[in-house]
Amino acid sequence: MTVRPTMKDVARQAGVSPMTVSRVVNREPGVLPGTAARVHRAIRTLGYQRDDVARQLRRKGQLTQTVGILLDNVADPFMASLASAVEDVARQQGSVVLIGSSRDDPVREREVVSAFTSRRIDGLILIPVAGSHRFLRNAVATGTRVVCADRSASGLKTDAVVVDNRGSANRAIAHLVAHGHRRIAYLGDRLDIRTIEERYAGYLTALEAAGIPADPAIVRHGLRQAPDAAAAVAAMLAGPDPPTAVLASNGIVGLGVRAALPGGTALVSFDDFLLAAQLDPPVTVIAQDPEAMGSTAAHLLFARIHGDASPPRTVVLPTRLVARGSGEIPGPYWDGAH
Template sequence: MADLARHPAHRYGNRPTMKDVAALAGVGLKTVSRVVNGEPGVTPDTERRVREAVDVLGFRRNDSARVLRKGRTATVGLVLEDLADPFYGPLSRAVEEVARAHGALLINGSSAEDPGREQELALALCARRVDGLVIVPAGDDHRYLEPEMRAGVATVFVDRPAGRIDADAVLSDSFGGARDGVAHLIAHGHRGIGFIGDRPHVHTAAERLRGYRAAMEDAGLAVRDEWVSLGPTDPERVGSAVRGMLTAPEPVTALFAGNNRITVTAVRALAGHPRPVALVGFDDIELADLLGITVVAQDAAALGRTAAERLFRRLDGAEGPPERVVLGTTLLARGTGEVPPPAG
């Protein structure tokens, strides 16, 4: 390999080109292009020489010309509901991995559970000419995106469907998962089961409440009004709901928590309760396996990966009507969901 210090691209501080790589490796431009772009038709020895030249020169592929030829910016946007929610970590990472595999850069941001902020962020990303969007919606009216989608911005919704427009969506089976979790509590002898969920307009909260009611109805069990509480997931509201259900005229003997934040608060509220109370939560949480918390787990990484792969299929020309993909959940029995009701 030639001396780097004597190479013109290095000596004069110029950015190395494919010609420089070809000259240093002793191959043609087409060969360098094949190696850099991961195309077949290059022998292992030649590929090694080219990659060594790339490393020596510090060559970086310039995607600008490729982007112009394809009419794309090689960027996609991800709008999350809450970056602080641990559920979105693996989802975001999966989207980023798929984007990277397609040679695209991911730009993400949080709507902070505010529909206005979601719209502002999504349109700001469109203004920066992202090729596509993956959105965890905070709002329930996405007609503002119709002009962008008609202009060619591929859009896939994840975790919750779009509101008032037709668009691709990748969801977990919130209804089926909640029904299974509540049926698990019923199978362990519970008849008074409380449901604590997110705000009623949130799609996942409504679906999980529907699953709870279906399981109770399937077992021939009535649902008392004081056994259901929907609202913000802040600890004060959730803690109050837990205490109210445990001290009601007909107290519950088990709880179903509608998401990970509710489960965490419920665990804390139950820690000082004088009698055992069964608990099943929707979403896995950190240390749940060590603490013995029974959960209905959804695969956040699979949600993100499936949504991103659908996005890039659309960008590659896949046609057809919008699709809704529903991924299954898994009941993980670890102890709290198997606590029997008090005797008598």
């Protein structure tokens, strides 16, 4: 294993100064073609590659062409699509992407953010976990741009790209009510996640608007995995006065519910998922567009990096209620109007 050659090595080999090598490597004008050719030959001979660590240090105030993305879990399909879109935009912009998973752990989130900023990232796409993000103020103050995706951060004013969770939940409940349901269960992930809280709030207000009293017996929070959700819905159905319809707060919960739900019970789930259309009955979902979210967030980020200093913006992306069947199963109050 040889040591990595430096510009000095190339310079010696080509019989020029390191500065000239630098100029050639960076395609700066004002180098004689012959000189450049000698340098290129030396570069090939030695297998030289510019050291961007040194470069970034020297070019202070310049960009490192590195952005970070910090999300719950790369393995989550929603997050993965989002990350993929971010990476695409970053590449177009000539930047590389540092990725990290917070796994819903604020401590881990801080650690990863710190590891990122100590490497001088130009910007960060953040899917914040619950809790305050005031600790990011320092980073923001010293030039790290931050754009939140999916949820916004508390204690920090940043750009954000989100969907109207409350309105979407509202629409889902209205949809179920219109199909004759009045006993509608809610099964959800942890309530301290901002988006989940908003969805639950939408559930409650929609019930109220429909004149249906909320019943804690058919509400469950804190479901992290599909099996948990399956067990929860099974318990509910076994209880007295079971629900005739279910709203699932996100895709994981929706999957779990689906597996345990008898055919006659209606289901609307947040988040589209692969094969949702091929199940029987096909699952009605509130679909988000993670790629649009990722690329929007990334474009916002790079606009900031390139100097956009306008006040922080929140972009609200639309959701689609995709009626596939499971959400249109008629309930006991169905009036045949649909």
